[in-house]
Amino acid sequence: xxxxxxxxxxxxxxxxxxxxxxxxxGAAVTVIQSFGALVPLPExxxxxxxxxxxxxxxxxxxxxxxxxxxxVLSAAVSVALGTxxxxxxxxxxxxxxxxxxxxxxxxxxxxxxxxxxAILIFGQAGFLSAAAARLGWVAAPAxxxxxxxxxxxxxxxxxxxxxxxxxxxxxxxAMLRKLDEGLVQSARMLGASRIAVFRDIVLxxxxxxxxxSFLIMSLYALGAFEIPWLIGESRPQMLSVTAYNLYFNHDxxxxxxxxxxxxxxxxxxxxxxxxxxxATRRRSRHA
Amino acid sequence: MPSGSGxxxxxxxxxxxxxxxxxxxxxxxxxxxxxxxxHWPWPRILPEQWSGRAYGILLDQSRPVLRSxxxxxxxxxxATALSLLICLTPAAALVRGSLRDRxxxxxxxxxxxxxxxxxxxxxxxxxxxxxxxxxxxLGVVFILTAYSYPYxxxxxxxxxxxxxxxxxxxxxxxxxxxxxxxxxxxxxxxxPAVVSGGSVVFLVAFSDYYLVFLVGxxxxxxxxxxxxxxxxSSDRPMAALLTLLFLALPLLxxxxxxxxxxxxxxxxxxxx
Numbered sequence: 001x002x003x004x005x006x007x008x009x010x011x012x013x014x015x016x017x018x019x020x021x022x023x024x025x026g027a028a029v030t031v032i033q034s035f036g037a038l039v040p041l042p043e044x045x046x047x048x049x050x051x052x053x054x055x056x057x058x059x060x061x062x063x064x065x066x067x068x069x070x071x072v073l074s075a076a077v078s079v080a081l082g083t084x085x086x087x088x089x090x091x092x093x094x095x096x097x098x099x100x101x102x103x104x105x106x107x108x109x110x111x112x113x114x115x116x117x118a119i120l121i122f123g124q125a126g127f128l129s130a131a132a133a134r135l136g137w138v139a140a141p142a143x144x145x146x147x148x149x150x151x152x153x154x155x156x157x158x159x160x161x162x163x164x165x166x167x168x169x170x171x172x173x174a175m176l177r178k179l180d181e182g183l184v185q186s187a188r189m190l191g192a193s194r195i196a197v198f199r200d201i202v203l204x205x206x207x208x209x210x211x212x213s214f215l216i217m218s219l220y221a222l223g224a225f226e227i228p229w230l231i232g233e234s235r236p237q238m239l240s241v242t243a244y245n246l247y248f249n250h251d252x253x254x255x256x257x258x259x260x261x262x263x264x265x266x267x268x269x270x271x272x273x274x275x276x277x278x279a280t281r282r283r284s285r286h287a
Numbered sequence: 288m289p290s291g292s293g294x295x296x297x298x299x300x301x302x303x304x305x306x307x308x309x310x311x312x313x314x315x316x317x318x319x320x321x322x323x324x325x326h327w328p329w330p331r332i333l334p335e336q337w338s339g340r341a342y343g344i345l346l347d348q349s350r351p352v353l354r355s356x357x358x359x360x361x362x363x364x365x366a367t368a369l370s371l372l373i374c375l376t377p378a379a380a381l382v383r384g385s386l387r388d389r390x391x392x393x394x395x396x397x398x399x400x401x402x403x404x405x406x407x408x409x410x411x412x413x414x415x416x417x418x419x420x421x422x423x424x425l426g427v428v429f430i431l432t433a434y435s436y437p438y439x440x441x442x443x444x445x446x447x448x449x450x451x452x453x454x455x456x457x458x459x460x461x462x463x464x465x466x467x468x469x470x471x472x473x474x475x476x477x478x479p480a481v482v483s484g485g486s487v488v489f490l491v492a493f494s495d496y497y498l499v500f501l502v503g504x505x506x507x508x509x510x511x512x513x514x515x516x517x518x519x520s521s522d523r524p525m526a527a528l529l530t531l532l533f534l535a536l537p538l539l540x541x542x543x544x545x546x547x548x549x550x551x552x553x554x555x556x557x558x559x
Contacts, residue, residue, distance in 0.1 A: 223403015
């Protein structure tokens with residue numbers, strides 16, 4: 001039974017406190033601190049000083065670029081891998097498909113432990129390095145490419161791909177369950193190749209799930225803290241770690257800079273969300 | 288054979304399926320081997336010596352380990368319950384209500400999982416310090432809820448959409464009052480959504496390190512806080528073993544929930 005306008009509003013009330021009192025208040029404190037207020041020290045930069053100081057420095061732009069590249073590339077690779085795997089799993093017969101539930105393992109593993117796994121697997125003394133030595137490709141750990149601390153964010157990116165591909169399989173897999181099997185069968189009977197079926201039927205069908213998981217994961221990777229804290233490089237650095245260090249490790253007078261950086265991160269995220277929403281809307285209008 | 292009908296399964300498909308299992312199971316295998324490794328010099332594929340030392344330490348340290356797991360379970364369960372409590376009526380309002388700008392409200396309510404948590408949680412920490420909620424169990428529960436309730440909201444909205452209004456309207460026409468409609472029609476049909484939303488919220492809370500570390504300080508420390516120093520230490524077997532435990536606990540819990548829900552349905556005579 002539909003509720004009236006007031007009935008609906010009253011029913012929304014339980015979320016006012018968490019959204020207004022915590023989320024919005026927390027974001028507001030960050031924005032205000034970036035202008036020098038609400039900082040537990042009298043003699044800090046005020047007004048737009050922190051913004052000027054922060055962005056006059058060249059390295060911050062290097063970190064911004066670094067964070068965006070890591071976030072977007074790791075999300076793109078996860079979406080590509082996850083979509084192909086989801087289709088592969090979807091086409092498996094019953095028992096095999098049940099076994100394929102192992103893909104959920106990385107969903108359960110916390111980010112911290114995925115970072116640890118990345119050290120075990122991709123580190124210079126890790127499993128891949130040892131395997132490469134067995135094959136005679138490298139003679140010492142130092143010969144193996146320094147994936148984790150290369151300065152290109154490869155280690156952090158690989159850790160995100162390890163963690164997020166499962167999420168894409170979950171999202172795209174749910175969408176595939178609504179795919180009309182008849183479409184696939186008729187296309188095959190009319191002579192479409194497997195690749196054509198995937199490109200012309202499957203991909204358009206799962207595109208919304210691909211777009212939304214890409215958005216969720218690139219935003220997550222852009223601002224998440226745990227993986228780059230454990231295995232990230234320090235120059236250039238993921239913005240979340242830079243902001244955290246500025247906020248806590250340095251003296252309090254640098255807190256407005258940390259807040260300015262976080263506000264900037266908020267703006268980038270909002271733009272990313274807005275851009276994706278607009279892009280999806282335009283596409284669905286043309287389709 | 289057309290794809291999907293799957294009576295005959297090609298060799299290629301079996302191979303790619305096996306590759307998939309390997310890809311996802313291999314890291315777990317690596318953790319098991321690492322946890323049992325005594326001496327493992329590079330570039331050996333398997334350890335030179337095996338050792339149960341890490342397992343011995345775990346048994347020895349069972350008291351602090353269990354205490355940290357208990358803390359994690361308690362704040363995760365509380366955050367899950369609180370999320371359910373605050374999302375139940377808003378989810379109904381979003382699905383069935385006549386809100387003029389539903390999309391805008393929904394986007395705002397989903398924002399905490401879209402915007403990077405570090406941008407608003409440092410501010411919340413600042414507020415919690417003023418309110419005396421920092422370094423407190425309740426503060427940890429609040430911040431975990433504020434960050435993860437959108438997963439519950441999404442799941443409940445999907446649940447309400449799946450129920451449809453017909454059965455509720457029919458019940459009303461047959462004379463069922465509001466409470467009977469809620470209790471006998473909506474809640475049982477909503478249970479799968481509660482379980483799936485609850486699983487995600489629980490998992491997010493249980494595996495979180497950063498928020499608990501930020502708000503809990505040293506005072507409230509869960510299993511992730513117990514594990515962290517081992518991950519950065521050189522004691523790889525111990526880190527691997529504790530990571531395996533981190534994987535096993537939620538699996539165990541989800542299995543338990545599944546069995547309980549199935550029994551609950553059977554008792555209410557709804558088959559399986």
